Amino acid sequence: xxxxxxxxxxxxxxxxxxxxxxxxxxxxxxxxxxxxxxxxxxxxxxxxxxxxxxxxxxxxxxxxxxxxxxxxxxxxxxxxxxxxxxxxxxxxxxxxxxxxxxxxxxxxxxxxxxxxxxxxxxxxxxxxxxxxxxxxxxxxxxxxxxxxxxxxxxxxxxxxxxxxxxxxxxxxxxxxxxxxxxxxxxxxxxxxxxx
Numbered sequence: 669x670x671x672x673x674x675x676x677x678x679x680x681x682x683x684x685x686x687x688x689x690x691x692x693x694x695x696x697x698x699x700x701x702x703x704x705x706x707x708x709x710x711x712x713x714x715x716x717x718x719x720x721x722x723x724x725x726x727x728x729x730x731x732x733x734x735x736x737x738x739x740x741x742x743x744x745x746x747x748x749x750x751x752x753x754x755x756x757x758x759x760x761x762x763x764x765x766x767x768x769x770x771x772x773x774x775x776x777x778x779x780x781x782x783x784x785x786x787x788x789x790x791x792x793x794x795x796x797x798x799x800x801x802x803x804x805x806x807x808x809x810x811x812x813x814x815x816x817x818x819x820x821x822x823x824x825x826x827x828x829x830x831x832x833x834x835x836x837x838x839x840x841x842x843x844x845x846x847x848x849x850x851x852x853x854x855x856x857x858x859x860x861x862x863x
Contacts (some may be wrong), residue, residue: 672690673711674715676689680822681762682762687701693800713776736795738801738849748817755824757822757824757834758825761824762823764777787812792807809846813843820836
């Protein structure tokens with residue numbers, strides 16, 4: 669149910685996640701959905717949480733394959749463009765907008781944001797400990813990177829192909845600057861190609 673609701677949220681928006689719509693998607697009666705989710709608001713929050721957690725696990729996995737923090741961060745940035753990423757960016761925009769008046773969703777957005785900050789700052793801290801990154805405050809640097817990515821994500825509903833490279837690289841440029849890395853360190857093919 670939650671996976672189906674997340675798929676609807678990603679393709680159609682959180683407003684389309686209703687007990688009836690998910691029942692139709694699964695070819696079951698809405699009453700079955702309401703048995704597990706008495707409130708559509710709970711299902712909306714779960715759908716967003718499922719999709720956002722999937723994104724986080726894909727971009728900054730808890731269990732990372734072998735490779736340096738630099739390589740993992742380069743991989744992260746390589747995956748933060750394109751239609752798939754635009755879809756999740758639209759979902760985040762949608763969730764933040766709707767959460768203004770929906771406390772359950774607002775709480776879920778806050779949990780997901782904290783998860784992002786924690787996971788990314790953990791990767792940066794690991795890079796500091798291994799001498800690859802240089803920052804006094806990995807959490808602050810993670811927040812700066814995420815704020816830039818969120819700003820760029822706000823363009824998910826527009827034609828992004830026309831942005832100058834300096835704009836599309838803004839999150840990478842911020843990361844390289846804040847982590848004491850050389851220009852291009854996070855975009856070299858040898859760094860971004862591995863997992």
